[in-house]
Amino acid sequence: MLEEAYERLHRTGPEFEGWLSNHGPMAVESMVRRGRARDVHRWLDAYMDRLEELPSGTWTITDGGWREALGDGRRLGDWLSFFETELKRQPWRAVLETWWPRLLPGIAAGATHGVIRTGHAVRELLSHEDEMRLAELGQALGYWAARWQTVAATATPSGTADPAGALAGVPRVPDQNQGINHRLAQLAGTAGWEGSLAALRPAADAEQARERLAELANAATLRYLAHAHGNPVMLVHSATAPTAVLRTLPALPTSLWGPSLAAAWAASAAVIAAYGPAEPAPREDLPAAPEREEAFDRAVRHGDEHAIKFADTALDVYDRTGDPDALAAVIRAVDSIAPL
Incomplete structure (x- = not known):
């Protein structure tokens, strides 16, 4: 097929x-x-x-x-x-x-x-x-x-924060209007941007880089649940981009795993900076978690390509963490993105 x-x-x-x-x-x-x-x-x-x-x-x-x-x-x-x-x-x-x-x-x-x-x-x-x-x-x-395009990032991970904490510290670009190129162009001049990139705890070796990438994909997926209203389509990529890098690691020499973590972190943080809302949604407004298989079925029935890709990532996250919020995040995507 x-x-x-x-x-x-x-x-x-x-x-x-x-x-x-x-x-x-x-x-x-x-x-x-x-x-x-x-x-x-x-x-x-x-x-x-x-x-x-x-x-x-x-x-x-x-x-x-x-x-x-x-x-x-x-x-x-x-x-x-x-x-x-x-x-x-x-x-x-x-x-x-x-x-x-x-x-x-x-x-x-x-x-x-x-x-x-x-x-x-x-x-x-x-x-x-x-x-x-x-x-x-x-x-x-x-x-x-x-379409090769860089992210403004001179700082690399050198802090003590885990991915969830580091993502929470990413500042929003001043003007969250127009397309992604306009938003990414503001990163270099956004107060706190370079510091937020440096805040992530670095990986000591290749295996730690792989683990940190998985943690980043987990954190971005779980963060989506309460923050999707910033832009439910574009914020999907804060999770699916590091997931793509994580899936590629087994085909790469371990010498490239560390640089892959740094690039994926910068990309995920850039999407958060460009589209993240000022405040999370109240917990009482968020959907409940479905059963594991129902989450992906809901995305397929919905039909939007972003919802399907995000559900694929979210199932990976749920399988790693057991956190039902990963499945609830799929329903947030389905409820927030216009169907195909």
Whole structure:
């Protein structure tokens, strides 16, 4: 079922209507992974009318000239062609090991959808390698490279706070209006931003970096329950971005786990700064937790791609922590996001 879905989706581009991200591959991977394969084609039938054709390349990106094309959205088709070729020429783990440290500083690409799509693709390849899954990784990496965008972050984790405490200390940008680029551009001048980045307790080794990433995904998911009203769609990415990085770690050398934590932390904090509300919602206004399986079923019935991806992340969090607020957060997303 997933191969069939990828075949349909790979005729479409990573974006539509300007900068909107094609969530199809991420949502269907989550649905198949969570036992809802029977709903994939029905969901795609409703979703694909919004999508646009796969862009074609214009100029070849070379090994020596990739830097000048990084972050150039006009070269999207060129980047897709580049990674299609690279993944035919080398093993996918070798391509990922080369390009992960090059792309990681631009983790904000496509409102973090570049790294999120990569995380979904890698999760599949770690389970099973085939032509369609390799093609999906190529499209994910190509999209990330074309929309490569940094987060203003000169400070790295050096404090004593756990991820929940560190996220609580992230300041809001002064002007929470307009799109994500306008909001991220304010980070460097936002009082307390660099200090909040430094507040996170650093990891002493690779295994601690993996543990801290899991804690960050947990904290962002649980935080969503009371803070989703800031922007129920965009705040999903504060949890799904670090989750994508966490899922990619097993395919990477352990030497890259520490930098991966730092980048994921900066991305999650940036989303909170850009879209977090001034105050949490009162506890009495929050939904109750459903049963585990019901949480994902509710997201699929709702149909929104963000709700589906968030539910996939929330189930990981619930399985790690046993905290029912992770499941309640899914219902908050379903109740807050307009259905497909």
